[in-house]
Amino acid sequence: MATPTLDAFQVIADPSRRQILYLLTKDSYNISNLAENFEMSRPAVSKHIGILETAGFITIKSIGRERFCTLNQDGFTELRNWIDHFDEFWNIKLKNLDTILKGKKNSN
Amino acid sequence: MATPTLDAFQVIADPSRRQILYLLTKDSYNISNLAENFEMSRPAVSKHIGILETAGFITIKSIGRERFCTLNQDGFTELRNWIDHFDEFWNIKLKNLDTILKGKKNSN
DNA sequence: CATATAGATAACTTTGAAGTTACGAATATA
DNA sequence: TATATTCGTAACTTCAAAGTTATCTATATG
Incomplete structure (x- = not known):
């Protein structure tokens, strides 16, 4: 993935990203916990998270070496x-x- | 374009298709009239129309050799x-x- | 009938999103 | 201090969406 900057419509066009957003309505996750819910690798999830954060769909709070994701209404x-x-x-x-x-x- | 079958989210991810939907809130258009509003060729518009119809975003009524497009709420x-x-x-x-x-x- | 117009489709090319592995940095822990 | 864990990033490959041109059919019109 080339971590592109996508518009809001392109962001939710990806089923994996929609699934991430859905998971975040249930709980807060760090990157590794999120990746456990998908077939794809952790770096792939990490890049999806980057896209979601850039587009304002999620907020990330770093605690130690972990990065916890929560939904952000802006996106x-x-x-x-x-x-x-x-x-x-x-x-x-x-x-x-x-x-x-x-x-x-x-x-x- | 390979006229793929896309889900509703992928359908609206394309800016041209969103523009088509917007135009159809103003008036009904046939394919050629729509194409006049875009830089791309008429075949390209024609394929977007196929995608929009398949996904239930528009309805097409053929009159003679023309095909008039209107919005469909289903999509x-x-x-x-x-x-x-x-x-x-x-x-x-x-x-x-x-x-x-x-x-x-x-x-x- | 001959010609013009509206449109679909096939064949092809290009582009970029989405994935992978490899590796390094930072933090936690034994 | 040595090791394990969390994560990001670089480099690369793959694949399909999106566009093009060419060609065909069908309908309208002189």
Whole structure:
């Protein structure tokens, strides 16, 4: 891995990274503990962690030689806003449909 | 492009596909009209459309030799659910914090 | 009928994300 | 101090997504 800087959408496109985020909703993990939950090597996990931290999805607290990971809400904001935009689209569509139906009723 | 079958997260990881989805919140487009909005070739857009349709993000209605694209809510559902799961995580965390603070007040 | 337009698909190339192993640095422990 | 543990990074390989051009089909139009 070349530890690239990915946008929020690219970050969650990887199933392993989504799995890491899921694990972190259950508990805090250090890198080695995380790696135990995957087939891939520890360096691979380490790089995923780097990507997740850079994109603001997790926060890392170093204690001695260990690095403990916890979720960070920041990274999710862009995704939530994006989804919200489309939810708004559907809601407006529904509202327009409702208006049309009510108009029909009135003209009958 | 090898027109692969991608999961919902991989589908929206591509900026061009997100742009296509955005354009479709404004209007319905056929393939050529869409391609006019991008630097890439029409075949490239055509393949993105195939990916978006397969993943349930858009619906295509053929009229004559044209294929008109509109948004389809289905593809967004998985993403919405995923985001909601993490929102729930933050809410629980907030609630727990609230409980702790209230407990403190009571014991003071 | 001849030509133009809309689009799909095949074949190919390029690029970068994702993984690996090897190794070094820093911290903990016997 | 010697050893074990945790972790990051460099160097490398692999693979598939994303793009291209060329070509074909189908529909519309003069």
